[in-house]
Amino acid sequence: MSRPEEAHLVEIFWSAQGEGLFVGASTVFIRFGGCDLRCSWCDSPETWRVGSECRIETEAGSQAFASLPNPVSLNAIVESIDALKPQDGSFVSLTGGEPLLQPAMALAVASASQERGLRTHLETHGLAVDALDTVLPAVDLVAMDWKLTTEVRPSADSPLKMTDFEGRHRAFLSQAASQTEVCVKVVLTPKTADEELNRVFRAINEIAPETPLILQPVTPTGGVKKPVAPARLMDILRLSEARVKNVRLIPQTHKMYGAL
16 A cells, blocks of 8 residues: 555656547646546556556657656656646646545645646546545546446446446535536447436536536447447437537547547
8 A cells, every 4th residue: 555645656648638628738647546447448447456667758748658666756756747847837637547546645746736837637437525525625627527337337346336326426526516627528338328318417407507518429449349320429419408508529539649
């Protein structure tokens, strides 16, 4: 187990944000190791478990990496961020895996990033309500996935239950929206049903109606072999617009420009 000033990471690198509200924005990514969910479409299954090493990009955009043993100290993380020379006001993304499995270090990294004039972007599965309270004081934007249970299950060692998902998502959205900017992302697959989406729409309208909803068509990978048909995507967009105030349909753009 890591000490309070150390984190289990997968990698630190610079790229353009590939998803959500700030797609295309210059971002330093801090990828935390470990995840308590198994999404059929996950494009980074290497993050599910903690590894012995973390790779660190040595120069922004170079895709040249050095390695550090896990866990990685806060000082080493901060030095790695500084070495990538992010511009004032650009983003540091806490992603994973699931960063809220290490809330104390997620808070420490976010706080250090804000002290450097950077904006903090928390990418999370939106289920760890208690851990969110720890990290929120240093987060500028929460990007929460709303996990649809047709394609997502807890890991074998997770205390989470699929029947808990909707209640936890509702509590998470309420807490995040009360303190900072938040958006909700739903990954759309060929199995996505209107009934599932309607529950998401209802929750947003009841809890935080101004919240942007990002509809993200799946990039076929892992257990999902086919994309969503274009006609179905348009049907979902029209359905969403009729129910939610702020909706955008945005694919994973980093797959197009070869980013990590």
